[in-house]
Amino acid sequence: MPKVSMTVNGKPASGEVEGRTLLVEFLRDGLGLTGTHVGCDTSQCGACVVHVDGKPVKACTIFAAEAEGATVTTIEGIAAEDGTMSPVQEAFQTHHGLQCGFCTPGMVMSAESLLKENPTPSEAEIRDYLEGNICRCTGYHNIVKAIMAASGQDVSKIAAE
Amino acid sequence: MYAFDIERPATVSDAVKLLKESDENQPLSGGQTLIPTLKQRLAAPEKLISLTGIGEIKGICEDDAGRICIGAGTCHADVAAGAGKYPALAALAAQIGDPAVRNRGTIGGSLANNDPSACYPSAALGSGAVIVTNNRDIAADDYFQGMFATALDEGEIITEVKFPVPEKACYMKFVQPASRFALVGVFVAKFADGVRVAVTGASEEGVFRWTEAEEKLSGDFSASALDGMSPPADGMISDLHGSGAYRAHLVGVMTRRAVDAAL
Numbered sequence: 001m002p003k004v005s006m007t008v009n010g011k012p013a014s015g016e017v018e019g020r021t022l023l024v025e026f027l028r029d030g031l032g033l034t035g036t037h038v039g040c041d042t043s044q045c046g047a048c049v050v051h052v053d054g055k056p057v058k059a060c061t062i063f064a065a066e067a068e069g070a071t072v073t074t075i076e077g078i079a080a081e082d083g084t085m086s087p088v089q090e091a092f093q094t095h096h097g098l099q100c101g102f103c104t105p106g107m108v109m110s111a112e113s114l115l116k117e118n119p120t121p122s123e124a125e126i127r128d129y130l131e132g133n134i135c136r137c138t139g140y141h142n143i144v145k146a147i148m149a150a151s152g153q154d155v156s157k158i159a160a161e
Numbered sequence: 162m163y164a165f166d167i168e169r170p171a172t173v174s175d176a177v178k179l180l181k182e183s184d185e186n187q188p189l190s191g192g193q194t195l196i197p198t199l200k201q202r203l204a205a206p207e208k209l210i211s212l213t214g215i216g217e218i219k220g221i222c223e224d225d226a227g228r229i230c231i232g233a234g235t236c237h238a239d240v241a242a243g244a245g246k247y248p249a250l251a252a253l254a255a256q257i258g259d260p261a262v263r264n265r266g267t268i269g270g271s272l273a274n275n276d277p278s279a280c281y282p283s284a285a286l287g288s289g290a291v292i293v294t295n296n297r298d299i300a301a302d303d304y305f306q307g308m309f310a311t312a313l314d315e316g317e318i319i320t321e322v323k324f325p326v327p328e329k330a331c332y333m334k335f336v337q338p339a340s341r342f343a344l345v346g347v348f349v350a351k352f353a354d355g356v357r358v359a360v361t362g363a364s365e366e367g368v369f370r371w372t373e374a375e376e377k378l379s380g381d382f383s384a385s386a387l388d389g390m391s392p393p394a395d396g397m398i399s400d401l402h403g404s405g406a407y408r409a410h411l412v413g414v415m416t417r418r419a420v421d422a423a424l
Contacts, residue, residue, distance in 0.1 A: 002166075018164060019166045019167035019208075020163075020167075022196075041200065042200070043193060043196075043197060044339075046261060055238070055264040056260060056261045056264060057264050058262065061192060061262075061265065062192060063189075063192070063211070066213055066214075068169065113260070129260055131259040131260070132260060132261050132262060133259075
């Protein structure tokens with residue numbers, strides 16, 4: 001079996017994979033990084049979003065072999081090494097941007113990318129950016145609120161619907 | 162998925178060589194359609210030849226004729242950000258799928274697949290683009306040959322797409338919300354010598370030119386020139402998302418909206 005090597009959350013990672021091994025399978029089964037979730041496995045739901053070379057992609061729709069040499073960041077690489085949460089993670093907790101939590105890793109990874117591209121997004125821009133991240137619990141309201149709060153915007157006037 | 166090997170050549174010529182080794186070898190671009198297809202076991206290649214490591218087919222430039230030339234391996238997000246000289250094309254790229262899909266899916270992959278509801282075929286046909294492969298140039302009018310069918314030969318790879326830039330253009334997409342493909346999408350482009358109207362999502366034959374609307378708009382580029390017009394419902398896709406008659410009606414509506422919004 002061919003070997004792949006990449007940098008995952010700042011550390012070198014390598015392993016043997018089949019041609020058909022998906023990146024998400026390599027991360028979860030090969031490296032034990034089970035924070036990245038598989039929701040639909042059909043590139044619809046976004047629970048598997050990770051960053052490859054700084055860009056959000058669906059880890060269920062890229063082969064591990066295609067990430068050869070890439071820099072990959074998963075949800076495990078978002079908090080600081082001492083466990084301090086990122087502003088986005090912190091805001092998800094403060095504003096209750098989750099219920100069951102299954103979609104949350106993908107939501108946080110997409111939100112991190114959005115704020116890198118657009119540091120103070122409008123509510124409409126946030127909802128548009130999350131088009132490929134599906135949540136079946138929250139109705140998105142507190143997710144959007146959390147991302148606005150993480151961007152430093154005043155959310156006190158947004159009702160907790 | 163059935164088992165297969167995967168190779169990642171660094172040049173177009175190496176990719177073509179690998180594809181010619183076996184009829185069962187298949188090219189893989191961004192994979193946003195092919196990987197779901199493989200998961201459903203609807204394809205069983207012996208070897209996938211990944212084109213994502215080929216630097217020479219990525220990027221956007223302008224040629225001496227003023228055409229926007231997009232490398233086939235350029236992802237939708239890069240077209241959305243980098244095709245500013247052709248705003249309607251950049252806007253179309255920004256509406257495909259979702260942000261994560263746009264970071265993987267490529268223009269070459271979309272055109273090679275020619276999904277009847279994909280966005281890019283309407284831009285290529287509506288602009289009269291030239292599809293460049295590893296061994297020839299193909300005019301968009303000759304390239305699209307029906308649902309999932311193109312002029313590409315076995316083992317032929319798209320390397321670049323050259324878009325003439327119209328005076329005004331607009332893509333209007335009526336989104337099918339579950340798949341984010343076009344239920345109906347219309348690309349209208351006004352050139353000095355006439356108007357082109359290309360429709361995706363509607364016909365069982367895949368992307369097509371609505372020539373009746375082109376003739377009217379070439380004489381009078383206004384939405385009112387198309388009052389009450391829509392193409393015949395015969396041959397339109399009929400499925401649980403909409404009947405053929407509904408899609409035919411939408412083509413008229415979306416074309417008029419595109420003309421109104423053309424920049």
